[in-house]
Amino acid sequence: MQTISTQYGELIPQHTSDDLRKRDILPVEYHASGVVKSVPLEEQTVIVTPIGDIPAELVSFHENGTLNRVFPLNGKLSGYWSQDDEAGLSRPVTLATPFGPIRTRIMSVGFYDDRSLRSLTLWPGETLSVPTPAGPMEARVGVSFTRDGRVRSLEPAKPTVVPTRAGEMTAFDPDAVGVNGDVNSLVFDDEGKVCRVITTLTKLTVVHPDGHTVCHVPEHRESLCSEAEQEVVPMCVEFDSETVRIRTNPDNAPLVLPVEGHVFFAEPYLPQLANPFVELHCSI
Template identity: 55%
Template sequence: MQPIQTKYGDLIPQHTTDDLRKKEVLPVRYHENGTPKTVPLEMQTSIPTPVGNIPAELVTFHENGTLKRVFPLNGKLSGYWGESDEAALAEPTPVQTPAGMITAKVIAISFHENEAIRSLTLWPGEVVSLVTPVGPMKARIGISFDRNGMLRSLEPASPTSVTTPIGDIMAFNSDALGVNGDMNSLVFDARGAVARVTTTLSQLSVVRPNGESDLFKPLYRESYCSETEQEPVPMIVAIGKDTITIQTHCDLPTIRIPTADHVFLSESPLPRQNTIPLMGCGL
């Protein structure tokens, strides 16, 4: 099998299969300019990345030839090979990030075109600790960085109070899905201030210039796990320079409120909410 030449070394593409994890030979794909785009590997290979040597079964590249994503595992899920089987093969991987060394089982590591790390996607159940602009925090699912190395976003592992320009808000998204770690529910701007936060434990009062006030808080829906129970719908609050944007449900329109002449008061935790069920009935 002819190796694929890359700036990270010669890679041997997948050319055999097995009965469980790899049921078909995946093709090598190329960009229009001829550089490799997607390379499934014959065997797990150590890739020298900007954040350390990372074991990989699948790698993707930007059009300029730099790494885009590295996947330590690339098994094909089926009725005979499930997520738990694949996860059992995952090993903790040390990754040198701008937020410090993080060692965890990762589904993927992605990079910007300038080779700066873009994100980590963690296996379900993995929790890591890191320093953020609002203090030390534990994260699950994903962590992302901008191309200058600033922490861009993370998924809080548990309800965590974060300081924002409109008060302290309990950050947590019970509906967060581990598709990838590029975008998460707690987002920071280039200055390190909170730009967006998802919450199921805080409510926001807005006092208008005429003295009247509006109350925004997470709504409730029938639980995915039981028809007799209700669970909170995460509320998203985006904090801009001149506008606060609030969305209490994905099916409802967002509400934009100018910061000028308005007073914002946050309250948390909500007295009704004692526990936060995770999507998937706590699994």
């Protein structure tokens, strides 16, 4: 056992294991410069962060020594220890976010190297009311912030209508995975406008310069629940000042169209009505 000196106090790395949660002894990692990069902790330790005190079992650091990410829990899921078992150990924490104090269960909190809050990753099943440039929204999975405290992205907890350069689109990603809250399906640019949205409930129609019209809709795939069923593949649309990028299949490159000369407009799309013989048990 050897303590690690950090800007946040002396930390005791993990040096024992058990038969349930911590079946391996994880190593301390270092940056190439020799500065500590991550420390799995022997016991849950309270870390004093810029947004509040957070009990941690794993912490990582930027190369300048400031916090990168704090994990309240760090158990290893297995046949002996399930997510439900781990969830039983999760406790709410009170945090001072850019939009006010919150109290919720978190999987991790991320920080920029200037100590400002980068992201919140929520525990599965937790939701959070977030004031966004498009109005207040319920978020799940995660929320990310710019360095100056503006909401950069979030994962909508339910299908939510948002304004875009093509008109109103319904934002929701049924395939969202809560690895971390740094990158989410609904993203805002520096002006507060929607610059990326994932949807299963919107059709995007494009009028090309020669007058012909093309409709882009979410595709379908074989359901993960049953080979006899199909489910909707979320469609991703990204906007910037010069182009619109449309991806209807995550395995293919996006279609990139210039804004100049094209007209884009969105309208509701209900896959059940477009193909009434398809059941959508998993995604929607």
